[in-house]
Amino acid sequence: MLDKEVWRRLSPLPKETAELVARHLVMSGELVDENPQLAYEHAKAALKMAWRIDVVREAVALTAYGCGNYAEALREVRTVRRMSGMDVLVAVEADCERGLGKPEKALEIIAAADKTALDESQKVELAIVESAARADLGEHETGLAIVEAALRGINPEKQSFEYGRLLSVKAERLRKLGQELEACEVEALIPREVEDAEIIDLAAEAEAEEQANPTTMRGTNVALAAQFPVIMTDLDGVTWNGNTATPGSAEGITKARELGAKVFFLTNNAARPPQAVVEKLAGVRITADVSEVVTSAQDGAAALTKLIEPGDKVLCVGGEGVATAVTAAGFQPVDTASEEPAAVLQGLGFDVGWKELSEACYAIGNGAKWVATNMDMALPTESGRGIGNGAFVSAVKAATRTEPVVCGKPEESIYNLALSRAAEHLRSIPEVAAQVEAFEEAAKAKREEALKNKAAQQDPDELLVKPTEEEIAAEKALDEKMAAKRERRVFKHHAVAIGDQLATDILGANQAGIASCVVMTGLTQPRDLVLAPQNQRPDFVALNLSDLALPFDRPELRQRGWWYCGDTRARINGETIEVRGLGALEEGAELSLAEFRAVLAAAWYAREQGTRIRCPEFSVVREVTRVYEPEEDGAETLASPSEMAPRAAETNTVPEENVTATPTPAVDETAPTDSVPAADWGESAILEADS
Numbered sequence: 001m002l003d004k005e006v007w008r009r010l011s012p013l014p015k016e017t018a019e020l021v022a023r024h025l026v027m028s029g030e031l032v033d034e035n036p037q038l039a040y041e042h043a044k045a046a047l048k049m050a051w052r053i054d055v056v057r058e059a060v061a062l063t064a065y066g067c068g069n070y071a072e073a074l075r076e077v078r079t080v081r082r083m084s085g086m087d088v089l090v091a092v093e094a095d096c097e098r099g100l101g102k103p104e105k106a107l108e109i110i111a112a113a114d115k116t117a118l119d120e121s122q123k124v125e126l127a128i129v130e131s132a133a134r135a136d137l138g139e140h141e142t143g144l145a146i147v148e149a150a151l152r153g154i155n156p157e158k159q160s161f162e163y164g165r166l167l168s169v170k171a172e173r174l175r176k177l178g179q180e181l182e183a184c185e186v187e188a189l190i191p192r193e194v195e196d197a198e199i200i201d202l203a204a205e206a207e208a209e210e211q212a213n214p215t216t217m218r219g220t221n222v223a224l225a226a227q228f229p230v231i232m233t234d235l236d237g238v239t240w241n242g243n244t245a246t247p248g249s250a251e252g253i254t255k256a257r258e259l260g261a262k263v264f265f266l267t268n269n270a271a272r273p274p275q276a277v278v279e280k281l282a283g284v285r286i287t288a289d290v291s292e293v294v295t296s297a298q299d300g301a302a303a304l305t306k307l308i309e310p311g312d313k314v315l316c317v318g319g320e321g322v323a324t325a326v327t328a329a330g331f332q333p334v335d336t337a338s339e340e341p342a343a344v345l346q347g348l349g350f351d352v353g354w355k356e357l358s359e360a361c362y363a364i365g366n367g368a369k370w371v372a373t374n375m376d377m378a379l380p381t382e383s384g385r386g387i388g389n390g391a392f393v394s395a396v397k398a399a400t401r402t403e404p405v406v407c408g409k410p411e412e413s414i415y416n417l418a419l420s421r422a423a424e425h426l427r428s429i430p431e432v433a434a435q436v437e438a439f440e441e442a443a444k445a446k447r448e449e450a451l452k453n454k455a456a457q458q459d460p461d462e463l464l465v466k467p468t469e470e471e472i473a474a475e476k477a478l479d480e481k482m483a484a485k486r487e488r489r490v491f492k493h494h495a496v497a498i499g500d501q502l503a504t505d506i507l508g509a510n511q512a513g514i515a516s517c518v519v520m521t522g523l524t525q526p527r528d529l530v531l532a533p534q535n536q537r538p539d540f541v542a543l544n545l546s547d548l549a550l551p552f553d554r555p556e557l558r559q560r561g562w563w564y565c566g567d568t569r570a571r572i573n574g575e576t577i578e579v580r581g582l583g584a585l586e587e588g589a590e591l592s593l594a595e596f597r598a599v600l601a602a603a604w605y606a607r608e609q610g611t612r613i614r615c616p617e618f619s620v621v622r623e624v625t626r627v628y629e630p631e632e633d634g635a636e637t638l639a640s641p642s643e644m645a646p647r648a649a650e651t652n653t654v655p656e657e658n659v660t661a662t663p664t665p666a667v668d669e670t671a672p673t674d675s676v677p678a679a680d681w682g683e684s685a686i687l688e689a690d691s
Contacts, residue, residue: 009055011554012220012227014493017435021046021056028059036066048434052222054083065092070099083222087117091125098129103136124150124162128169135176144173156189164190215563215601218515218539219554224547225256228515229429230422230495231548232294232415235267235277236380237500237522238545245284246521248546253286255549262425263292264418266497268408268504270297270347270373270389271319294418296373296408297321297347301329302417303407307369308342315339315363317356318347318389322373337362346396346404347373348389357396364400374408376504380523409499410508419491426491436490443486489513498545500524502536515539519547520620526596530577530603530615537604541597543622553594555601563602568626570598572606575614581626587616592624 010018024046031039040063050056061076074096077089090113094106127150134143147170167190174183220227239249274293314331316323323333375390496515499505500522509516517540555563561571569580577585
């Protein structure tokens with residue numbers, strides 16, 4: 001059975017993938033003693049789907065070790081240490097060196113190990129390996145002394161597994177020393193194991209994990225750019241503000257590429273053609289290719305391919321980027337309705353006025369298809385909020401009483417366009433390819449079962465009728481279309497979209513089923529995030545793009561309503577936000593990024609329970625210095641269901657500080673609560689969606 005910590009480690013994976021990986025890990029653990037080769041195959045199957053997860057690498061290490069593949073096990077042990085920062089497999093590492101004929105190296109590893117960081121069972125395993133290494137060198141008496149010293153630290157009354165292991169090794173050492181009678185006496189003391197049948201309900205375990213940590217925020221145990229091989233980042237407010245680079249943007253993009261990620265730049269600004277975006281990126285020290293730039297104008301032009309014929313005329317309303325996208329898509333750009341265009345593509349243009357908007361109205365009135373590149377009502381500029389393309393589109397809507405096809409963020413189409421460009425990169429990743437293959441096999445099995453059921457219900461004479469060539473071609477085309485949609489759904493779980501605006505960047509990613517990450521370098525302020533509606537809450541929260549190179553801690557709910565993130569914690573007390581070491585959150589306060597994540601988890605969960613929250617304006621920085629009093633008894637334990645609800649107001653808001661909250665104006669909590677469309681990667685969702 002997988003414990004809570006393993007489920008937490010699997011949390012960055014899509015739900016269905018996590019369950020598949022979990023099944024392999026369970027089988028790997030169950031079989032490692034009786035059939036290590038089969039256990040190894042299960043671990044390798046999990047590795048194909050989750051090679052960035054440390055517990056999966058640990059399973060490969062242990063099963064390879066069980067099979068005697070010591071060189072591979074040694075590599076995996078060191079990979080686990082590098083990924084997790086922990087040295088929990090030091091005994092396996094040392095024993096692998098023994099297996100490779102290097103007992104001296106094994107003893108060096110044991111001598112260098114930090115034994116204070118090991119639990120009792122790990123210390124026992126280390127003692128057993130050390131004893132064996134001494135025996136390899138012919139030092140049987142020293143090996144016996146090591147085991148006896150370890151036994152003195154074990155309570156024989158508990159009849160534990162570790163106690164039995166040590167007794168077994170002691171018997172071996174005694175025999176090597178010619179003390180057969182003593183060895184038999186020791187063996188008589190070894191506890192006999194009682195095998196208990198265990199029923200494993202993975203779905204129940206996953207549900208229990210979700211209930212124990214009810215937050216939509218996600219975490220990674222590797223760098224974000226290592227977890228997601230495709231990164232879709234916004235431009236304004238993320239990579240630059242006006243003509244100035246945002247902090248950490250160039251460094252973050254560079255590091256993401258070093259970690260193997262493919263970076264795409266998504267923008268709703270249709271005025272600039274891709275080459276102009278590349279040149280502006282170069283001005284903030286970010287290199288890019290035009291193929292990595294995805295504009296809302298390109299998205300709009302792609303939409304036109306489904307509405308009109310190749311080579312048709314398109315009235316372009318907007319900046320240079322609109323006409324460039326139309327030409328690249330194989331259409332003929334025009335600028336007047338008198339040329340009888342088949343469609344209108346309307347995007348942002350800084351010179352758009354009455355004449356251009358009227359030409360659009362004339363063409364639409366004459367029956368032209370109409371596509372809008374985006375519906376942003378305002379455009380952030382260095383002088384303030386200017387008119388966005390959405391305002392111009394609204395004017396045309398009012399005049400024509402017609403609705404356009406809308407593209408750009410927050411529509412799903414622009415994310416699909418980016419994914420289509422990332423397809424080759426994603427297919428080259430073994431983990432992604434294995435997931436696509438697994439779901440294609442599931443789709444094939446489901447289709448065969450459906451055909452079998454259909455045949456059983458048909459009249460025998462109908463079975464003799466052969467389909468026509470047209471029917472066969474149509475069925476093949478449908479199969480290819482559905483396979484492409486299934487593949488795209490797999491791809492989405494390996495991409496993260498980064499932005500600064502909740503109503504476009506984050507909402508769009510959430511609606512598309514792509515992981516979302518907000519950065520605090522643009523329009524969104526910390527208070528905006530605390531009060532964000534459900535469908536605009538990001539999966540990840542970062543200061544800036546430099547966080548692409550870092551792992552993300554996931555907040556955890558523990559006792560008395562405290563949400564922990566790293567070594568910080570926050571909770572909702574009545575209507576007040578409290579932070580450990582700070583007390584009640586007050587106007588102008590400064591929080592660390594970890595504290596901010598804990599605050600968000602606490603606030604979002606409380607609001608889901610119907611709690612009204614008072615939230616002042618505050619700022620967020622990377623780190624702050626806090627002086628903490630010793631933890632209260634039980635503060636580190638996980639919450640029980642009865643302790644999960646936000647706490648009613650207490651006399652002392654934070655016990656260790658005795659800080660009294662300063663009242664702030666109440667916030668009208670009328671934000672919408674529509675749920676984020678589930679990124680449910682269940683088999684039925686993959687096979688039936690978009691049918």
